[in-house]
Every structure is written in C-alpha cells, then in structure tokens.
Amino acid sequence: MLIETFRLALLTVARNKLRSFLTVLGIVIGVSSVIAMVTVGQGSTQRVQSDVASLGSNLLMVRPGQPGRGPGGGQNDAPPLKAADVEALLTEIPDLVAATPAATRTLNAVYGDVTHAVTVTGTDNAYFPVRGWTLSEGRVFTEQELRAGTPVCVIGTSTSMALIGQGNPVGITMRIGKITCEVVGLLTKRDASTFGSDDNDTVIMPLKAFQRRIAGNSNVSSISVTFSDAVTAEEVTPKIQALMRERRGLTDDQDDNFNVFDMKQISSMLTGITGTLTGLLSAVAAISLLVGGIGIMNIMLVSVTERTREIGIRMAIGATEGQVLMQFLVEAVVLSLIGGFIGVIVGLGLGWAGSSALNIAFVPDWRITGAAFVFSAVVGVVFGYFPARRAARLDPIEALRHQ
C-alpha cells in the first residue's frame, strides 16, 4: 500500500513537471548550498593544513614590523633585519637548529624569447632544509659563491617549465631583472603551494648576490628559524623576542618593531576563519531550506484545494482519513526528496567546480550529504503535514460538491 502510494505520488509529481520543479527549487538551493559550502570548506581546511605541514615543523618566522598586524603589517616604519641577526640568533639561542635569511622580490626572468615573472629569493644553503626543499638536479651554492655573491641560482620546476619547457635547466644562463644568472640546481617538484601561490615557481640565489645586484641594500625581509624538538614554540619565542629587542635597541617602554610568527598558529587561525565562514553560510542554507519547506506547504495547500473533488471521490470510494493524509504527505515527501536529490547533485557539482577553481582538493563529506538528503525528507514531512491534514479532514459531501 505504501509503495503504491509512493508510485502514485511520483506520477502526480511527474504530471506537473514545471510546477513540481519550481516547488522544490527552495529545497534544491538549500541542500546544494549546504553541500557545496561544506565541500569547499573542507577542501580549503585540508589545503591550509597541508600547506602548513609542507612548511616543515618547528618553524618560526621573524619579520620586521609591529606584531598583531599579520604578516607584513607595519613593515615600512620598522628598521629592516640584517644578515647579522641570523648569526646572532644562532649563537645566542642554543635551542635553534637553523636560521636562514630571506630577501625576496618579484622580477622578470628572461630566457630566449620567454619572459616569465617569478619570485626571486636571496638566501643561504640552510634555506633548503628549513623550507623542506630537496634538489632533483645540480647542486646548492658553494661557500665561495655565498661569500662572493656570485650570480648563480637554483630554480623550481614551474619556473624551469616556463622558461625552457621539459628538460634539465642546469647550466643555462638567464636574465633576472638586470643581471645575468647561471642555473646550478633544480628543486624537486612538490605538490603543496603556500596559501595559493605556486611553490614550484621560484628562483633562489645567494643572499649577497641578491642584496648587491638586485636590491642594492643589505636588508633581509624575513628570517626563518627551526628549533629542536626538546623545546616548544612557546618557550623559544620569548627568547627570540628578547634577543631581537636587545639587538634593535628597544627600551622597556617601546613596543616590539618586529614579530615572530608560529606558522602553526596561522594555520589554526585560517582554519578557524574557514570554519566560521562555513557555519555562517550553512545558516543561510538552513534558512533557504526553511523557505523551501514553506514553498512546498504553499503548493500542497493549492494542490489540496484544486483536488478537493478528487479527495471527495476517494473518500466516497472508501479512503480513510489516514489514507488521504498519507497520500498528500507522501506527495510532499516525494517532492522534497526530489528536491534533495537534485540538490545533492547540484551541490556536489558546485563543490567540485569551486574546488577546482580554488585549486584545492575535492573533499565531499558523505555524512553531510546524507544528512542534507534526510533533512529534505524531514522538511517534506513537517511542511506537508498541515496541508495533508487539511485534505484528510475534508467533509466528503462538501468535497464532492466542489467544482
């Protein structure tokens, strides 16, 4: 009997395709937005986590500028870092395993007819292990090159691909801005990218070469330090702060004019933002499900009025109140399940499209998908009940007389 009722409800819904579709649009929008948002949200969370993991563990970053303004905040009015700060950190704080300077600028790399904009970093050999890089071709810098500031460089796979295509770039000479630079090494390709930019698109050269020939000063934009497993970031950070304050000649009443970031903190902050955003958008989606439910109720009420005579006929033939109620309730549930089904498809599609547009992993959450589907059925029951009860309570004679 119930299967029969479902079959009849499907037929009724199919008879009015356009109207049924418009009725379930609210549910479709609600369900698909929940699913799309959760999918993209989870993908980006996963991305942030893998980005941070790729930065290596026990990593802190020292930058000039006031703390609390995020990376790069207030850099202009703060004195820059120097290569000597790196030496001082390593000698004064025994907990540190490595410290490496970085000065960066975006410049055009030119090889043959190809011009390619790329991030150029001046640093030393410690940069490679600290940032988790290995080489697939060639070598790192020699002591001689580092000391003399020889224009040699190690490049990433994306840069290599852009300049020479497939093949080994070691040995070629290219132009970086105004200088000529020989490629001595190729980084191993890695999957992660740091917060959206492609990690593999990079040119690395000795710090001195960068400072003298490109920047024209002896500034360092950031210092990355790694510390030993025996201590925590919370223990190391104050030591770095104290040393830097001393080196920068800050008195007790002056604020820090540099900041020390724990990359893991940034990760949890970004994850938090993603979570809040997902929550907020899910609330919007829930409201749209509610509106969808009201849409179903509205159409079911119209349907009950339109089919009053049919209800009268069914009652005369022997349908009980429960059977009429069931008929309309099942119809509402079938409608909202169809809406839920379309919503799941559309939502997964949107989630997939969004994930590929944002260049993040497509992570469908089957629990949420199932829950959204079930919830759409619940919407059908809740909002279908009132119209169905109205149908069931009709007086058979009045209903039969209805034109």
Add this chain to the structure above:
Amino acid sequence: MIELRGITKSYGTGEAMVRALDGVDFSVDRGDFIAVMGPSGSGKSTTMNIIGCLDTPSSGQYLLMGQEVGGLDRDQRALLRRNFLGFIFQGFNLLPRTTALENVELPLVYQGVPQDERRERALAALGKVGLADRAGHKPSELSGGQQQRVAIARAIVTRPQLILADEPTGNLDSARSREIMLLLQQLNRDEGMTVLMVTHEPDMAAYATRVATFVDGRLQSDIRQDAH
C-alpha cells in the same frame, strides 16, 4: 437490509434553518431496484448521502445490515463505504488524467487487493460494462455514456451489496440513458445487487421494481411495480 427510522436533517440554525428531511421512515430490502423520485429540493440526495454513510442525520436511526450507523466515526463509515457500497454520480466523478482501468482499480487499492488480482478484477468489471477495449483511455478521451459506464464498473468492482446512484442519467441523452438503465437492471437481476437510484425521469423509473416518491423532506409514496 436498510432501515431508516424517523430520520431528520436540518441545515443552519434559527431563522435560516432548512429542514431537508422531516422524519423519513424507509427501508430497502435485498434485491430491490428502487427509483427515488420527487421535485427538486425534496431531500432525495440528502437521503442518498445518509444511506451512503457520507452524511449523518440530525436525528433518527439508521441501520445498515442490522448495524447502527449513527454511532460510527468517520473511518468506520469509510470502511462501510469501501466494503459494502458502490457510488454512481450524475457527474461521473472519475479521476481526471487517470486511465479507466486505474479508476476502476482504485477501490481495490483501498481494500489492499494485490496488484495482479486488482488488474484482473478491474478488467472483468470493465468487460461487464462493455468497455474492456477502452481500459487504457483517460476520461477526457471517453464519451459521457462511456464515462458513466466506467463509473459503474468502479462501483461494482468490489462486489458491493448496495449501489447508490444519484441521477446517473442526468447528464446523458435518452439512448445513452437506456443503456445505463439496462446495465443497472442486469446488475440487479443477474448479480443480485441492490440498487437505489434517484431520477427525475419516469422513463428511467420504469426499470425499477419500486418507486419511492419524496415531497418536502418526507416519503410520500412507496410503490412496488413490474419493471420494464
């Protein structure tokens, strides 16, 4: 089979009160083919609706096959309709956009008859009214006479004890009306179904074995006759 004792039915209250039935005593015996006649507004349909368990009297007693109907709730009355009664209406009242076969199957759906048996019995009923070849047609694709025959098939598919027909030929021409009357007469004679039929036309009443005449909400006369 049916006993009405002192049945009254009024609509509205106070000044606006209408007494549709004003103390009707009436009985139907098994095998009767009764034509109910009388002027418009005399209470024929009201009586039929009460007998059909669609409506309840304001006062009086109604016994259907020995059972007091007055104390029954809506669902119990629905079950009586489902299992013992078959309705034929002036306006045919078939479900639109639904095939003849599905219309005839509907009462069996509510009885919970399995699909195969349902189909078989519905086709047999359509055969009895001469419409086996129109099973797949929708009401909009059938003539008025054919629609009424589908409605009759739907009324008899459950093999009810009593068929209630309120002006079944009211919307049909005389040739079509005669076909319907012959069909009802045959169901009455050959299948042993009791038939209670409201009509305004003496020609149609001539097919009945009893003619009951209502005037002003009362049963004025109740005469047995030799059917046509």
